[in-house]
Amino acid sequence: MSTTSGLSRRIWSAAPPALAALIVTAGIAVAAGMAGLTAMSNNDHTGDPVTYAGGQSTPRPPLASGAAALDSAASDAATQVMKSLSGTPQLAGLTTKFTPSGLEVAITLTHNDDRVPDVWVADLAVGAVGERLRTDQAVANDLISSATAVGPGKGGDPVTTYLGVGAVRLGQVFGSPSDSTLAAHVADVAKIHGLEVADLQILHPLESALSVTFVVPKGATIDWTIDELRTALVGQPPDVEGVLIELDDPDGQPLLQSGVAYRTGEGGLWFAPGQDERFGAVHGGTPGN
């Protein structure tokens, strides 16, 4: 039995006046967008943004006014982020530009196949530059209107990735511990989960970010999920601003890659056939997958 029509009427009538007005406004906006084939977004921004970190810093004073001053601030932020990620050879360039719709960030990568590690590195840079340029904006996509990563793919042609910037609170403070503490913790987590650490990199976009490659021993019994492994690594709330986990077989072939950038909120997941089920990796599916 269809309950759609009746439910719809009940919900609309039950909505508080302010919210009802908001819904009506949003509906009009969507209808107008449909009529004009543009502006499809019902970007009404109701509800709470996402906060990953346990700490929060206060808003910063406004940047100096004027186009030249804004461009200078944006350029300085890009330079600082490139310097802080200088140990990441894949990151070749970062440009920023204030436009009427917001901050546009363009990342250049030495190679880009829209793979999880490619997107993760770019996301870290976008999150760091946004954090450096924030003033009184509440969330990342209030400040950053667009972000892209471009680099040559396997065939040599440029590949463009449209990076996601979510409704993630700005000013997050992760309280990252020292590199030596992080490295020791990664080793402990590996031991508990029956893994071997093949590679560990600690990046410092602003605070710290972990990139870890684990080897899954042959015949290992997996009695944890990738979400549980990630939480064991970075804690809840996370003490780093990003984490990239790669699980390899003993021959070094990747089984699963999971990357999260907590300043922009974008996460990526790749897995070899059947490995999503093996490691309990939850994703929205394509039809039948």
Next chain:
Amino acid sequence: MGFVSRKVVWSSVGLAIWLVVAGASLSPASAGLDQDGRYSDSSHVDGSYARLQGHSFNPSSGQCVLYSTLSYDATAGRQVESGIVRCSGATIDGTCPSGQVFVERYNGSAYYCVPGYSFANKYQYDATTYRNGSTSTTFTGHINGASLTQGGFGLSDNIHGYSWGEATGGSTCPSSNFGSFYDWEKYDTSVGWTYVTNSHVYRYSSSMTGAPCWGTITSTDSMGGFDVDD
């Protein structure tokens, strides 16, 4: 220090001890999947829109339950999906948390998710996935503060719009689940937005006890709306 790289190999004795100690508190990994909803009869869809309402979710452990609308190119293997999700001990793609709206894209091999603002079960949320021109190969998804764009969609293609309830992760259907899709519409760049009046029931399930998780998929009303219910 900006960069640390090291290789570590642990002793098998120490590892065995840790596994014995830790194993008792760890749960088995599993990732079942169930999808119940409708897809457009048209295979030339340039967008899909629905006003979503998740009346109940109740995910089991390690599971997310979502209600969403999406555009899926079966030829190119590309998808953009906008929806609402609640999870228990899990996230979508490691980042999109329970209680927030989300947009996810699929590029043929990897999934990417970005979260928007939180949602409430008693309200409805506009979810869209669409391309803005007949020559565009990129689709963009939007919903309440979340946007994501995926390239590589085909022009002479095999693209359907879907709206569904989905249980992903875990191995048991959620205990009680009910979602509504109001004003489900498809976009054709040469026609505009029209209600999805011709659609088919879609069901898929794998490794999910109790499937189908949404046993009832209602007929569409005059504006494309329908419900999924357990």
